[in-house]
Amino acid sequence: MKQTLTLVSLVLFLGLSSLHAQREIGLIGLDFQIGLPQGAFQDEYDEVGFGGGLDLYFKINQDMPLYAGFNLSMMGFEQLRRDFTVLLPGGFYGDYRLRTSSNLFSGYGGLRIMPETNGWVRPYAEGLIGFKNFYISKRLEARQDLFDDNWQEQDRDTDGDWTLGFGGSAGLLLFFGNSGVALDLKCSYLAGGEATFFKLKDDFDEAEFEENPFSAFDPVKATTNMLIPQIGVVFQMRTEPKEDTPPVEVE
Numbered sequence: 001m002k003q004t005l006t007l008v009s010l011v012l013f014l015g016l017s018s019l020h021a022q023r024e025i026g027l028i029g030l031d032f033q034i035g036l037p038q039g040a041f042q043d044e045y046d047e048v049g050f051g052g053g054l055d056l057y058f059k060i061n062q063d064m065p066l067y068a069g070f071n072l073s074m075m076g077f078e079q080l081r082r083d084f085t086v087l088l089p090g091g092f093y094g095d096y097r098l099r100t101s102s103n104l105f106s107g108y109g110g111l112r113i114m115p116e117t118n119g120w121v122r123p124y125a126e127g128l129i130g131f132k133n134f135y136i137s138k139r140l141e142a143r144q145d146l147f148d149d150n151w152q153e154q155d156r157d158t159d160g161d162w163t164l165g166f167g168g169s170a171g172l173l174l175f176f177g178n179s180g181v182a183l184d185l186k187c188s189y190l191a192g193g194e195a196t197f198f199k200l201k202d203d204f205d206e207a208e209f210e211e212n213p214f215s216a217f218d219p220v221k222a223t224t225n226m227l228i229p230q231i232g233v234v235f236q237m238r239t240e241p242k243e244d245t246p247p248v249e250v251e
Contacts, residue, residue: 022238026058027067029184031232035075035104038189038225045197045220049104051075053230057112058237067112071128077102095143097151100217102197105133106165106190120175122182127168128190132224134197135160138214157214163193163224173234180236192224 035049036042053073060066080100085093108130114122137158141151171186198217 022240023062024059024236025239026069026237027055027234028057028237029055029232029234031055031184031186031230033073033075033228033230035077036227036229038227040222041224041226044222045077045199047077047102049075049077049226051104053232055232055234057110065113065115067114068110069112070107070109070130072107073105075104075106077104096154097141097143099139099141100136100198102134102136105135107131108165108190110169114173120177122173122175123171124173125168125170128188129164129166131162132165132190132192132195133160133162134195134224136198136217138198138217140214155214159196159198159217159219161196163195165190165192165224167191171230180238182234182236184230184232184234186230186232188228188230190226190228192226194221195224196221 031053033049033051033053035051037045037047051074053071055069055071057067057069060068079102080098082098084096084098086096108128110126110128112124112126114124116122135158138156139153140155142154144150144152167188167190169186169188171184173182173184175182196219199220201218
């Protein structure tokens with residue numbers, strides 16, 4: 001038993017020593033995000049978004065704490081379901097249901113400054129510029145039987161708008177020893193241009209709704225500033241250091 005523990009300790013020591021000797025070439029991370037609308041965006045659309053993202057950064061120069069890369073994220077806001085009863089031609093009534101989901105897809109290129117530290121905590125800051133796509137997926141269903149909760153899709157539509165996004169982030173990487181794995185705590189503030197998104201009307205004209213069910217939504221335009229707290233996990237990408245080649249002597 002004692003010999004086994006000694007062997008395991010030796011393997012772990014050699015593995016960690018080898019890992020420590022490798023040089024970092026980049027970082028890849030996955031995170032969970034909360035989207036908090038700010039300013040005019042909050043005034044028009046006071047909903048909280050939840051989603052996730054992917055970060056990929058490469059070290060520009062081994063002698064500088066500067067990284068370049070990008071991130072992609074998807075975030076969902078409110079999901080609505082609303083039932084309507086509409087007077088149909090011939091004096092009959094029909095039951096309809098609208099289902100909607102509001103979403104945000106975004107992508108940014110970034111530059112990150114992250115100094116080397118001797119400890120397990122590495123602070124960083126980054127600047128970002130990219131795009132945002134706010135879109136709403138709308139689906140209309142009709143009840144097939146008054147005595148059965150069976151709904152069939154009648155129509156489907158998607159409306160969205162693209163806008164510029166820019167801002168910055170500050171964060172901390174908390175490494176688990178020399179494992180190359182870290183907990184990522186980050187908060188971003190991302191401003192943006194105006195985007196058009198859609199809100200369900202409180203009241204609507206039944207005749208207009210019968211002709212176009214998606215007329216139950218009002219377009220709203222506002223700037224799209226957001227505060228985004230994030231938590232995730234980051235993995236270092238490492239490679240073996242290049243060995244120095246001895247100079248060739250010419251006789």
